Amino acid sequence: MSLPQQIYCTAFQGIRRIATGLLPDVALKTKQALEQGGEPVLLFDDETSRPIEVDFRGSYDDVLSRLSDGTPLAPAAPVEPAEEAAPRGPGRPKLGVVAREVTLLPRHWEWLNGQPGGASVALRTLVEEARRVHEGRDRARRAQESTLRFMTAMAGDQPGYEEASRALFAGDGARFRQMIDNWPVDIKEHTGKLAGPAFEEA
Numbered sequence: 001m002s003l004p005q006q007i008y009c010t011a012f013q014g015i016r017r018i019a020t021g022l023l024p025d026v027a028l029k030t031k032q033a034l035e036q037g038g039e040p041v042l043l044f045d046d047e048t049s050r051p052i053e054v055d056f057r058g059s060y061d062d063v064l065s066r067l068s069d070g071t072p073l074a075p076a077a078p079v080e081p082a083e084e085a086a087p088r089g090p091g092r093p094k095l096g097v098v099a100r101e102v103t104l105l106p107r108h109w110e111w112l113n114g115q116p117g118g119a120s121v122a123l124r125t126l127v128e129e130a131r132r133v134h135e136g137r138d139r140a141r142r143a144q145e146s147t148l149r150f151m152t153a154m155a156g157d158q159p160g161y162e163e164a165s166r167a168l169f170a171g172d173g174a175r176f177r178q179m180i181d182n183w184p185v186d187i188k189e190h191t192g193k194l195a196g197p198a199f200e201e202a
Helices: 023-035 060-069 106-113 118-133 135-155 161-170 173-180 185-199
Strands: 008-013 016-022 041-045
Touching: 008 023, 008 185, 016 023, 016 185, 023 041, 023 060, 041 135, 106 118, 135 161, 135 185, 161 173, 173 185
Parallel strands: none
Antiparallel strands: 008 016, 008 041
């Protein structure tokens, strides 16, 4: 997991973007905005658009101190029970190699075991090749998910939201930009930035 200092994020107060950058810098600007009053503030991870929870109590130093501990961040995605309870088995954890169970048909195992280096080497080679071939598609999918997450939180009540969502997943960049054109400027710009990679493949 990225260290808090390495997380890039954006803060919105109502429809206004008040800060973008590394989490500690954004957190301090957000605290300043909160002290001046006004609408609630939301912080979004720039990569995933997941909300980031920060404890703004106390002084600026208190906020930064808690950030350095990593405790105020939003919880990570839940771990599947089977993975959480799995005992340490074969593999080379120090090299990042982790053993997991894979279920295949007998003919698949037969083919894998007949490959140079055996099943493990063959599977790693197949995965790396698939990652390379589908890199653009995967990047577009992540952009779609991140954009929709932000849109739902910040623009769910804006005109054209439903149509923009459909255009996003249809890869229709022109229609998407048309639908968000009348949204508040800061929300429109951030949404467009997030969605950019979603239309590269199209």
